Amino acid sequence: MILIVDDTPENLISLKKVLEKHDFEVDTASSGEEALKKVLKNSYVLIILDVQMPGMDGFEVAEAISGYSKAKETAIIFLSAANTEFKFIAKGYSSGGLDYITKPVDMNILLLKVKTFYRIYEQNRKLNEMQKSLLEEIEFRKEAERKKDEFISIASHELKTPLTSVKGYVQLLERSVNKGDTETVKKHLDKAQIQLEKLNALIADLLDISKIESGKLKFNKQNFSIDCLLDNVIEVMNQSNPEFKIHKKGMANSEIYGDEMRIEQVVVNFLTNAIKYSPGTSEIQLTVNVENDELYVAVKDSGIGMLPEQLDHVFDKFYRVEETSQRFQGLGIGLYISSEIIKRHGGRVGVNSVYKEGSEFYFFMPINLKTED
Numbered sequence: 001m002i003l004i005v006d007d008t009p010e011n012l013i014s015l016k017k018v019l020e021k022h023d024f025e026v027d028t029a030s031s032g033e034e035a036l037k038k039v040l041k042n043s044y045v046l047i048i049l050d051v052q053m054p055g056m057d058g059f060e061v062a063e064a065i066s067g068y069s070k071a072k073e074t075a076i077i078f079l080s081a082a083n084t085e086f087k088f089i090a091k092g093y094s095s096g097g098l099d100y101i102t103k104p105v106d107m108n109i110l111l112l113k114v115k116t117f118y119r120i121y122e123q124n125r126k127l128n129e130m131q132k133s134l135l136e137e138i139e140f141r142k143e144a145e146r147k148k149d150e151f152i153s154i155a156s157h158e159l160k161t162p163l164t165s166v167k168g169y170v171q172l173l174e175r176s177v178n179k180g181d182t183e184t185v186k187k188h189l190d191k192a193q194i195q196l197e198k199l200n201a202l203i204a205d206l207l208d209i210s211k212i213e214s215g216k217l218k219f220n221k222q223n224f225s226i227d228c229l230l231d232n233v234i235e236v237m238n239q240s241n242p243e244f245k246i247h248k249k250g251m252a253n254s255e256i257y258g259d260e261m262r263i264e265q266v267v268v269n270f271l272t273n274a275i276k277y278s279p280g281t282s283e284i285q286l287t288v289n290v291e292n293d294e295l296y297v298a299v300k301d302s303g304i305g306m307l308p309e310q311l312d313h314v315f316d317k318f319y320r321v322e323e324t325s326q327r328f329q330g331l332g333i334g335l336y337i338s339s340e341i342i343k344r345h346g347g348r349v350g351v352n353s354v355y356k357e358g359s360e361f362y363f364f365m366p367i368n369l370k371t372e373d
């Protein structure tokens with residue numbers, strides 16, 4: 001918007017008319033004082049300022065405006081009786097631009113100058129916008145880079161832990177074999193096996209992440225019984241975690257069309273987390289049902305729970321709740337992979353949780369979505 005400041009009403013009206021005819025939005029002020037009030041309230045691209053006014057003259061107005069942060073980018077065109085006056089223009093004025101036109105005003109020249117200032121203003125605005133989005137992009141990349149570095153360091157640590165255990169058990173095995181102590185050999189073999197499985201699961205997760213990133217996570221979809229899948233998973237989990245009892249509530253009684261192994265991976269991830277993040281408790285509830293051709297599976301624990309602001313991020317890649325990340329091992333990718341798997345089955349994941357009381361992770365998915373992914 002342009003502000004015209006002139007104490008002669010005829011000048012104001014004629015300038016306003018010409019500029020409006022050329023599609024400029026125009027505001028007017030008939031004194032320096034009124035102009036200052038308006039500049040404080042509104043943003044102007046350009047001020048056309050009469051130099052000779054009773055009260056505050058044009059130069060005084062310009063000097064006052066130069067102190068307003070709001071008017072930093074505002075250009076000024078002075079209307080002066082003689083061009084020699086121009087050299088008195090307020091010192092230190094650091095606006096977007098200064099220019100002058102001698103009276104009587106040649107409208108063609110004024111229009112030319114106004115258009116030039118508008119073009120510069122537009123270019124500046126675009127440059128500023130570009131700079132802002134570039135800075136945002138740089139920040140975003142820096143943050144992604146930081147997260148990746150952090151992840152690599154956590155991943156190496158997580159991989160090293162089971163590997164070191166396996167190394168230790170193999171050494172112990174050697175000693176037991178030499179002693180001919182088959183009982184202990186068996187014990188160490190079992191323990192090494194558990195650590196190898198951990199290693200295997202970690203590497204599988206890492207591979208899944210890179211497959212998701214490169215769009216190469218493929219699904220082998222067919223009909224399967226979700227009730228059988230859940231019963232098997234619960235049996236295996238109960239065996240490997242005898243201190244926990246997983247109760248199943250409900251039945252699907254329907255065939256599901258999807259990638260059985262991937263859906264199993266999601267359920268195992270929910271249950272593993274429920275166990276991991278619920279120390280000192282012993283009950284987990286798994287609920288399943290099918291309603292309106294939609295499968296619902298939920299895993300509820302009475303563990304450490306989470307705060308509302310943490311819930312928004314649990315399905316994000318690499319996210320781990322900061323305050324508990326030292327206490328529990330993990331890479332912060334299991335839930336991200338789970339949510340990708342469910343999304344690619346046309347479903348959605350979610351979580352309810354109360355801090356220090358427990359969490360419930362669930363997913364919904366159509367039971368018979370035949371489209372590819």
Ligand code: ADP
Nearest residue numbers: 273274277305320321330331332333334335359
């Ligand atoms: P990981 O367990 O390897 O860190 P996940 O992606 O499976 O990675 O989980 C992400 C984060 O969500 C965990 O680090 C933990 O802070 C939080 N979380 C997941 N499941 C639970 C749960 N059942 N109870 C409390 N917090 C959980």
